[in-house]
Amino acid sequence: MVSRVIPVDPFDLVIFGGTGDLARRKILPGLFRRFCAGQMEEDSRIIGAARSDMDSEEYRHFVREAITEFDPKTKGECAHLDEFLTRLHYVTIDALGETGWAELAELTRSDKVRAFYFSVAPRLFGPLAERLHLHGMADGESRIVVEKPFGRDLESARALNKVLAEHFEENQIYRIDHYLGKETVQNLMAIRFGNMLFEPLWNSQYVDHIQITVAESVGVGGRGGYYDRAGAMRDMMQNHMMQLLCLIAMEPPAKFNPDAVRDEKLKVIRALDPVREEDIVRGQYEGTEDLLGYRREAENPESTTESFVALKAHVSNWRWANTPFYLRTGKRLRERASEIAIVFKDAPHSIFDEDAGRHRNILTIKLQPNEGIELGVTIKEPGPGGMRLIDVPLDMSFAEALGPEEADFPDAYERLIMDVIRGNQTLFMRGDEVEEAWAWTDPIIAQWEDDAVPPIRYATGSSGPDDALMLMHRDGRRWREIKA
Structure with a gap:
């Protein structure tokens, strides 16, 4: 099996915050890998824009060091690194003033696709959009990429949507969620809608419940200041976890195009019931x-x-009536592991003795660190000891099934940036989708703030607070073990 690399049209990509941490760690190394893969046409350019006072040559040196340090796949050893660096330019710019804007407008004056990546603090999103419009860089071939957090509540999300809409059309705005760029997340749609095997069973008649887990073994580290203002609900649940839930629960879109897919995701969010106070647990890790x-x-x-x-x-809705979705996310847990488990119901009648035990089919989509799909099936235990049943996995590790080269997937940022250049918004959130997610999340956060009850302390390296275990135990279910 040979994957195809399809070059994108020539483009100018301006990275506001081009000297920042996200640019160093993800955006620039990802663009370099796309260049090495042959996906960037010869006259494509990458323009860093930030407050730092440097020229283009100094910026190229900065990018060389970033790629060498943060590119885990090539370690900067692609033979074309010097050639890639010639595509780079730099403009010293003031997001809140006029410094650099005339130079940037002149530099990007062409018929090529123009994309502007807002890798900056959210308070600068509005001013950047305003100045791009003011200086004639918000025409039909321009796109803006907006990093999260997209607001911190419904009110701020609406205000930000309004500001961006004053300068750009909705089809020019790309609200990025890197989780949607993961290969396995995209495979959710292929598994559901490309296989007759699963879609007839994908409903409350056959599914007992669904578990979505995003566990991290690290703490907040250097992000402590930001994280303490956000918390797991804003940082993970409102966006990443919500998107995974939508992809699992959505109806088949009429076509695989951006608005058809996002229309169905929006219906899921609007169909979510308010979460009861007894159905949510919040915790904070101890040292x-x-x-x-x-x-x-x-x-x-x-x-x-x-x-x-x-x-x-x-x-x-009709598809998921009385089928619970259990979601959990946390830091300093036992392992770094993210998965979605669709737990099917028991057979309506078992012909086997009680000694055979209770067995269920579970479809597990592993998102990280080992991407793949696993289907648990029940078989007879080998040997002459009678009809004893055991569960075994039909395991498709992408690395084993596709080979190490084919399973060496592009980083999520690589894929998503190339989609921006193509003008494909399928994997990006629409404005109304963001607002509806906040409308569901806000009452939960407001209740916590009104009650002023501190989160439950849990041990580092555990599965989280014991109350989270009870959340499922009282329903006669249990969380799957957190393991890589």
Whole structure:
């Protein structure tokens, strides 16, 4: 099997915040890998724009060091690194003033696709959009890429949508969620809608419940200041987890195009019931002798911000009536592991003795770190000891099934940036989708703030608070083990 690399049209990509951490770690190394793969046409350019006072040659040196340090696949050893660096330019710019804007407008004056990546603080999104429009860079071939957080509540998300809409059309705005760029996440749609085997069973008649887990083994680290203002609900549940739920629960779109897919995702969010207070657990990790606890990492000894959330949600429509969705996400858990598990119901009648045990089919989509799909099936245990049943996995690790080269997937940012250049918004959130997600999330956060009840403390390296285990135990179910 040979994957095809299809070059994109020539483009100018301007990275606002081009000297920042995200640009160094993800955006620039990702663009370099796309260049090495032959996906960038000869006259495509990458323009860094930031407050730092440097020229283009100094910026190329900066990018060389970033690629060497943060490119895990090539380690900067692509033979074309010098050639890639010639595509780079730099403009010193003031997002809130006039410095650099005339130079940027002149530099990007062409018939090529123009994309502007807002890798900056959210408070600068509006001013950047305004100045791009003012200086004639918001025409029909221009696109803006907006990083999260897209607001911190419904009110701020609406205000930001309004500001961006004053300068750009909705089809020019790309609200990026890197989780949607993961190969396995995209495979959710292929699994569901490309296989007759699963779609007839993908409903409340056959599915007992669904678990979505995004677990991290690290703490907040250097992001303590930001994270303490956001928390797990805003940082993960409102966007990443919501998107995974939508892809699992959505109806088949009429066509595989951006608005058809996003229309169906929007219907899922609107069908979500409010979460009852007893169906949600929030926690905060404690420290050990070797690792700081959350409050010390966040440098806030009185912090009541959650680093863990588990909840039970219901999608009130015909497909999913009475089928619970259990979602959990947290930091400093046992392993770094993300998966979606579709747990099917028991057979309506078992012909086997009770000694055979209780067995269920489980379809597991593994998102990280080992991407793949696993289907648990029940078979007879080998041997002459009678009819004893065991569960075994039909396991498709992408690395094994496709070979190491084919399974060496592009990073999510690589894929998503190329989609921006193509003008494909399928994997990006629409404005109304963002607002509806906040409308569902806001009452939960407001209740926490009104109650002023601190999150439950949980041990580093655990599966989270014991109350999260009880969330499922009282329903006669249990969380799947967190393991890589």
